[in-house]
Amino acid sequence: MSEVSNIAMQNPANSKKMLLAMVGIGIISAFLIVLTYELTLPRVQRLKAEALEKAIFEVLPGTDHTQAFGLNTDGTLFKIEEGDKSEAALYAGYDKDDKLVGYAVEAAGQGYADIIRIIYGYDPNEQILIGFQVLESKETPGLxxxxxxxxxFLNNFKALDVSVSNDGQLQNKVVTVKQGEKQNAWEIDGITGATISSRAIGDIIGKSTMEVVPILHQNCKKDQHKMDSNEQR
Structure with a gap:
């Protein structure tokens, strides 16, 4: 039997005090953790929002202002008012003349170490990706x-082909290939020494563009049709 156990048996009052002290310390520690989280949460959210806004302008060169959109289950878009972007799935970027530059789309998937969050820019007129940034990653430093x-690697995303075929689906799925083996415009040239991480980016973008790009392409076609109809009136 340990010395602590012997003391506890000999001094039950002291044992009770010790237990109460430990419980009290635990409660205070938990309270301080929650308080710290609550106090820092607004700042963390603000910094994330600022980083996201900066990334949108980076992946959509020429953008002057943006509009957040949500995505309905039927494939239609709905506008999200400023200050309520919890449902935002993507962001439309417009130039100074209110002309659509493209869409910034957030996506995420499993990397080597943890979940990787990214954002990419899509030009619906050229049907290519025109920008890419990592929003959050815990991948191995230096690799x-x-x-x-x-x-x-980043140059892959300046004109990555995501053309939509006549049946409304992506003609070719975006994939990562071994460094130096890229032959097609929809392929991402990987990174030697960071094979898993660079392949993960291809998987994330490949899945996201298969789901989102056809919807955006169709919406742009509808908007163009409306504009043409209005001009003819």
Whole structure:
């Protein structure tokens, strides 16, 4: 039997005090953790919102202002008012003349270390991706984090083909290939030494564009048809 147990048996009052003290310390610690979280949450949310806004302008060059949209289950878009972006799925970017530059789309998926959150820019007129940024990643420093820094890798997303066929689906799914083996406009040239992380980016974008791009393409066609109809009147 341990010395602490012996003391507890010999001094039950002291044992009770010790137990109460431990419970009290636990309660105070939990309270401080919750209080710290509540106090820092607004700042964390503000910083995330600022980082997201900056990323939108980065992946959609030429954008002057944006509009957040949500995505209905039937594939239609609905506008989200300023200050309520909890349902936002994507962001439309417009130039100074209110002409659509493209859409910034958030996506996420499993990387080597943890979930990777990204955002990419889509030009519906050219049917290509025109920008890409990592929003959140815990990939290995010096290896996996090359997906954020490697210039050759980032160049993949300046004109990545996501053309939609006549049946309304993507003609080719975006995939990552081994570094130096890219032959097609819808392929991402991977990173040697960061194979899993760069392949994860291809998987994330491949899945997201298969689901989202056809919807955006169809919505742009409808908007163009409305504009043409209005001009003819």
């Amino acid at each position: 996996g984090d090359k997906i954020e820094k490697d210039e050759a």
